[in-house]
Amino acid sequence: MRSIIVNAYGGPEVLKLENVEKPTPKSNEVLIKIEATSITAAATMMRTGTPYFGRLFTGLRRPKVKTPGTDLAGIVEAVGQDVNRFSIGDKIIAATDLKCGAYAEYICIPQDDMIVHRPENISAEEATGILDGGCTALAFFTDQVKIKPGDKVLINGASGSIGTAAIQLAKEFGAEVTAVCSGKNAELVSKLGADQVLDYTKNELENSTDQFDVIFDTVGKLSYCNSRKHLKRNGLFLTPVLKLNVLMTMLFVNPFSKKKLRFSATGLRKKELRIRDMIKIINLLETAKIRTVIDRVYTLEEMQEAHKYVDLGHKRGNVIIKIA
Numbered sequence: 198m199r200s201i202i203v204n205a206y207g208g209p210e211v212l213k214l215e216n217v218e219k220p221t222p223k224s225n226e227v228l229i230k231i232e233a234t235s236i237t238a239a240a241t242m243m244r245t246g247t248p249y250f251g252r253l254f255t256g257l258r259r260p261k262v263k264t265p266g267t268d269l270a271g272i273v274e275a276v277g278q279d280v281n282r283f284s285i286g287d288k289i290i291a292a293t294d295l296k297c298g299a300y301a302e303y304i305c306i307p308q309d310d311m312i313v314h315r316p317e318n319i320s321a322e323e324a325t326g327i328l329d330g331g332c333t334a335l336a337f338f339t340d341q342v343k344i345k346p347g348d349k350v351l352i353n354g355a356s357g358s359i360g361t362a363a364i365q366l367a368k369e370f371g372a373e374v375t376a377v378c379s380g381k382n383a384e385l386v387s388k389l390g391a392d393q394v395l396d397y398t399k400n401e402l403e404n405s406t407d408q409f410d411v412i413f414d415t416v417g418k419l420s421y422c423n424s425r426k427h428l429k430r431n432g433l434f435l436t437p438v439l440k441l442n443v444l445m446t447m448l449f450v451n452p453f454s455k456k457k458l459r460f461s462a463t464g465l466r467k468k469e470l471r472i473r474d475m476i477k478i479i480n481l482l483e484t485a486k487i488r489t490v491i492d493r494v495y496t497l498e499e500m501q502e503a504h505k506y507v508d509l510g511h512k513r514g515n516v517i518i519k520i521a
């Protein structure tokens with residue numbers, strides 16, 4: 198089968214397309230023919246080996262796992278003798294995390310890993326595209342804050358993978374949403390449901406006097422200190438991006454302030470919670486309550502090009518690799 202192989206950390210050029218042996222499922226595994234995968238922030242970080250502390254998990258000098266890729270959608274092609282949750286022909290989505298392996302034509306996954314059924318009306322591209330951003334945003338909106346109807350929520354980085362999902366989820370929970378993005382993405386975020394749009398290239402947030410119950414800085418570009426004036430008395434500042442100042446704020450400011458900062462590494466939560474979120478996101482997609490924003494679709498052969506594009510930091514929603 199064809200698979201992307203990496204032997205070193207680095208730029209997109211480390212992603213080589215090679216022919217490798219097709220895997221065979223063990224007794225508790227399903228063999229999946231991968232139809233599509235997406236380029237997640239985690240996959241990019243694992244390719245570059247940054248931040249460096251991540252190498253404690255992914256390999257100190259070079260990647261331990263040779264085939265990258267963390268999210269996928271596909272069809273079950275074979276099952277091991279003990280598999281009872283999936284059958285041949287089932288459509289599925291899966292997240293593989295540090296085990297990776299999604300940038301290939303086939304993968305074997307234990308049936309009790311993060312793998313769930315995919316309804317007929319959801320394409321592989323839509324399913325894999327929403328998984329990372331959708332589940333990350335949902336995790337923040339369920340575990341870190343309970344949004345109530347009428348809450349004022351600001352989403353920064355509204356045109357990215359987490360941002361496009363966060364707008365739609367916040368609207369689904371009844372919030373009044375202000376989206377911060379550049380002017381070229383204003384129409385996109387409005388169509389996703391944003392009630393107001395602020396242009397970050399024109400400093401429109403900095404110049405605004407609006408206050409919010411929740412600020413979700415999905416891209417880690419805002420400063421908590423500068424954002425405090427935009428938080429209501431018990432407002433929450435959420436970020437999925439861990440930096441030294443985030444850590445310092447949680448340790449030394451949170452205990453004394455009503456305006457708290459919250460970070461979560463959503464991928465490190467319990468498997469049961471993550472499967473619950475995957476199912477919820479897929480249900481919302483199936484019932485057209487949310488949709489996947491797909492920017493570009495590439496092939497396995499174009500993996501380096503796809504990563505180059507994502508590295509620019511300006512994708513709209515999600516970048517997909519169509520495989521089958």
Ligand SMILES: NC(=O)c1ccc[n+]([C@@H]2O[C@H](COP(=O)([O-])OP(=O)(O)OC[C@H]3O[C@@H](n4cnc5c(N)ncnc54)[C@H](OP(=O)(O)O)[C@@H]3O)[C@@H](O)[C@H]2O)c1
Pocket residue numbers: 237238239329330333353354355356357358359360377378379380382397415416417418436437438461462463464510511512513514
């Ligand atoms: N903690 C967790 O569990 C977790 C999980 C997943 C991801 N993450 C992290 O979350 C972050 C976001 O991931 P993502 O996949 O959503 O990112 P992404 O899709 O790559 O974000 C790209 C978007 O960010 C926008 N953007 C760039 N600079 C901006 C700025 N200064 N202000 C506002 N928007 C800006 C771009 O819009 P323009 O083109 O207009 O600039 C673009 O649409 C990453 O750092 C990732 O590592 C954390």
